[in-house]
Amino acid sequence: MSSKIPVSVLAATGSVGQRFISLLDNHPWFEVVEITASDKSVGKPYEEVCHWLLSESMPEYVKKMELLPTEAASLKNSKIAFSALPAEIAVEVEPTIAKKGIYVSSNASSYRKNPLVPILVPEVNPDHMMILEDQQKSYGWSGGIFTNPNCTTVGFVVPLATIDRKFGVKKAFAFSMQAVSGAGYPGVASMDILDNVVPYIGGEEEKLEYEPTKIMGCFKDHKIENHPIVISAHTNRVPVIDAHTICLSFSTNEKTDVDSIINALESYEFPDLCKDLPSIPSKGIVYHREPNRPQPRLDRSTYGGMATHVGRVRPDHILDFRMVSVSHNTIRGAAGGSIVNGECLAAWKFGKR
Numbered sequence: 001m002s003s004k005i006p007v008s009v010l011a012a013t014g015s016v017g018q019r020f021i022s023l024l025d026n027h028p029w030f031e032v033v034e035i036t037a038s039d040k041s042v043g044k045p046y047e048e049v050c051h052w053l054l055s056e057s058m059p060e061y062v063k064k065m066e067l068l069p070t071e072a073a074s075l076k077n078s079k080i081a082f083s084a085l086p087a088e089i090a091v092e093v094e095p096t097i098a099k100k101g102i103y104v105s106s107n108a109s110s111y112r113k114n115p116l117v118p119i120l121v122p123e124v125n126p127d128h129m130m131i132l133e134d135q136q137k138s139y140g141w142s143g144g145i146f147t148n149p150n151c152t153t154v155g156f157v158v159p160l161a162t163i164d165r166k167f168g169v170k171k172a173f174a175f176s177m178q179a180v181s182g183a184g185y186p187g188v189a190s191m192d193i194l195d196n197v198v199p200y201i202g203g204e205e206e207k208l209e210y211e212p213t214k215i216m217g218c219f220k221d222h223k224i225e226n227h228p229i230v231i232s233a234h235t236n237r238v239p240v241i242d243a244h245t246i247c248l249s250f251s252t253n254e255k256t257d258v259d260s261i262i263n264a265l266e267s268y269e270f271p272d273l274c275k276d277l278p279s280i281p282s283k284g285i286v287y288h289r290e291p292n293r294p295q296p297r298l299d300r301s302t303y304g305g306m307a308t309h310v311g312r313v314r315p316d317h318i319l320d321f322r323m324v325s326v327s328h329n330t331i332r333g334a335a336g337g338s339i340v341n342g343e344c345l346a347a348w349k350f351g352k353r
């Protein structure tokens, strides 16, 4: 019998769901035993209904698996549910699954503002996972919900939090160039995005301005105390398939210089709580010294798509410094990030490591 933890993928047929299916193929700790989708796909084998988008082949294990209805009753064996549900469905379904005793590692934005639900970025705040015990007490659940951040937030919060730990950061200005895969499939119509830039992504700027305050906050006395940083964001959709690019200007509390900032980024080390997890890449932050890097096409897939690529740290004439970061939105920003969060939980609650 397998000693792997049985898991499910909710909304397994979408852009993020497919990444889960691919990344969980031969995962050393997890085995996918249940998959769900919308009513139109229920009862059918995965390979029949899934319009596969990834360059790697559809894994054998999933081809004949039957898609189940997206409800708690479908999950008879799972201990962790990886959720790629649209937010409006997640808001109803995820708590019923947590109540049933299953841990939900969610990509949806529905509960990110709930003070008892952590937005986890293991490179930054793996200790926030501990609030799950307070969540369970408050809601009477034996499972729980933890989320990853928006796929653009994660692209700059890792370097920003690293700089904050050394010098303190008080203000930041973020300008994003976001890939089309961030809008799911089929996403933005080709006639709207080719040869074009769309300077609006509904609800996105508010997420970039709020989520880092929670992620960079302290977990103390059973509460996450948000960080006082103030962020202003402009978000844009650009004709790139995968990986979001963020230009970030920021001011520091402590006076410092460009070399010290680069040094802090280059010497980044994972917190002990997540050091040896299976999906943690060998480098969390990759600093590029070439003047024209990082770039989405060249950098997104290295380190398994799980690293944050940073470059061009230089002085800023309005705030103190500026830099560029790139991160893979459906891997680090979605399925890969949720799987690492699940690994953090498995190390803590299921004795894995």
Ligand SMILES: NC(=O)c1ccc[n+]([C@@H]2O[C@H](COP(=O)([O-])OP(=O)(O)OC[C@H]3O[C@@H](n4cnc5c(N)ncnc54)[C@H](OP(=O)(O)O)[C@@H]3O)[C@@H](O)[C@H]2O)c1
Binding pocket: 010, 011, 012, 013, 014, 015, 016, 017, 036, 037, 038, 039, 040, 041, 042, 070, 084, 085, 086, 087, 089, 107, 108, 109, 149, 150, 151, 181, 182, 183, 184, 185, 186, 329, 330, 333, 334
């Ligand atoms: N794309 C990204 O870069 C990214 C990054 C971070 C977070 N997210 C978040 O991840 C979630 C999924 O995004 P996505 O890009 O994968 O979207 P997507 O490609 O549009 O896929 C949507 C998925 O949801 C399922 N679904 C739709 N309506 C449903 C319903 N009523 N009940 C159950 N399942 C339903 C679909 O199943 P059928 O195939 O059966 O219709 C499909 O599997 C969203 O919450 C999104 O905000 C996305």
